[in-house]
Amino acid sequence: MPEVIVLATGGTIASRHDDSGAAVPADAGATLVRTAGAVPGIDVTVRDVTATDSSALTLDQLDEIRAAVTDALGDPDVAGVVVTHGTDTMEETSLLVDLTHADPRPVVFTGAQHPADSPAADGPANLAEAIAVAADPAYRGLGVLLSFAGQVQTVRGLAKLSTVAPQPFAGGLPVAELEGTAPHRLLTKHAPIGDVRVDVVASYPGADGALVDAAVAAGARGIVLAGTGSGNTTVALAEAVRRALDAGVVVVVSTRIASGPVDAAYGGGGGAADLVAAGALLSRRLRPGQARIVLLALLAAGVGPRWIGAYLGR
Numbered sequence: 160m161p162e163v164i165v166l167a168t169g170g171t172i173a174s175r176h177d178d179s180g181a182a183v184p185a186d187a188g189a190t191l192v193r194t195a196g197a198v199p200g201i202d203v204t205v206r207d208v209t210a211t212d213s214s215a216l217t218l219d220q221l222d223e224i225r226a227a228v229t230d231a232l233g234d235p236d237v238a239g240v241v242v243t244h245g246t247d248t249m250e251e252t253s254l255l256v257d258l259t260h261a262d263p264r265p266v267v268f269t270g271a272q273h274p275a276d277s278p279a280a281d282g283p284a285n286l287a288e289a290i291a292v293a294a295d296p297a298y299r300g301l302g303v304l305l306s307f308a309g310q311v312q313t314v315r316g317l318a319k320l321s322t323v324a325p326q327p328f329a330g331g332l333p334v335a336e337l338e339g340t341a342p343h344r345l346l347t348k349h350a351p352i353g354d355v356r357v358d359v360v361a362s363y364p365g366a367d368g369a370l371v372d373a374a375v376a377a378g379a380r381g382i383v384l385a386g387t388g389s390g391n392t393t394v395a396l397a398e399a400v401r402r403a404l405d406a407g408v409v410v411v412v413s414t415r416i417a418s419g420p421v422d423a424a425y426g427g428g429g430g431a432a433d434l435v436a437a438g439a440l441l442s443r444r445l446r447p448g449q450a451r452i453v454l455l456a457l458l459a460a461g462v463g464p465r466w467i468g469a470y471l472g473r
């Protein structure tokens with residue numbers, strides 16, 4: 160019988176309402192698996208990594224989750240791994256694992272939009288599906304996957320786009336449309352990201368450079384811009400970006416827009432074309448949260464801006 164290891168990390172899938180009415184992680188992994196019910200023909204083992212709402216995870220905890228996945232795959236008898244995780248930052252943790260995931264065995268992230276004690280709880284069905292995907296040889300060799308609300312997609316490009324929709328995620332490649340394309344693993348070796356600082360700074364009408372300057376002063380080695388439109392900022396923010404680049408900080412341009420590529424299409428002093436001319440890198444497809452994970456992982460691994468730009472430029 161194929162064996163699947165479930166790594167529980169918290170999130171809404173494990174949450175119940177406390178006396179104040181707020182949902183907080185409460186259920187251990189064993190409870191989640193029991194509630195999901197037996198998946199015929201699959202032997203499930205559970206490990207609790209943490210019980211944290213994913214909005215509150217630290218970078219050290221992201222490193223721990225990544226290490227727990229590696230550890231689980233250390234057993235050659237394991238067919239695949241499921242990670243139960245909050246949806247708020249699912250796109251970040253799953254991409255971190257994906258960046259170093261060379262093993263063909265599936266690593267499948269899942270979670271829930273409704274807490275475990277809600278009448279509409281979607282966690283049990285999502286977990287049962289994720290376990291089946293992790294054990295299914297058809298999903299081997301596709302990198303880290305998200306299984307959620309009946310859909311399986313790759314995690315590069317993933318973003319949570321709705322706070323309430325049963326399927327909140329978009330941006331990955333649906334596995335059904337992959338046609339055997341193997342994902343690109345970025346790093347051969349993971350270096351812990353816990354001690355690296357990368358900040359996200361938003362652009363908006365009237366934005367000045369104060370927050371970029373503050374990030375540099377706080378020791379940021381990288382800054383991700385959540386630009387407007389296809390990656391544009393204000394003139395004042397672009398001037399601060401030039402100062403940051405002069406100080407040796409890697410600056411990546413992403414966008415606050417949900418879909419479409421970032422492009423060096425506009426000038427005028429603060430446009431993406433001006434930022435690229437100054438030495439900033441474009442994150443063509445990854446939204447700010449995932450672009451930040453790439454920066455963290457590559458800076459931690461000692462990878463230079465040329466490779467960071469090559470990965471983010473695809």
Ligand SMILES: NC(=O)C[C@H](N)C(=O)O
Nearest residue numbers: 170171212213245246247
């Ligand atoms: N649906 C969820 O899981 C949201 C929750 N705040 C979390 O990310 O842990």
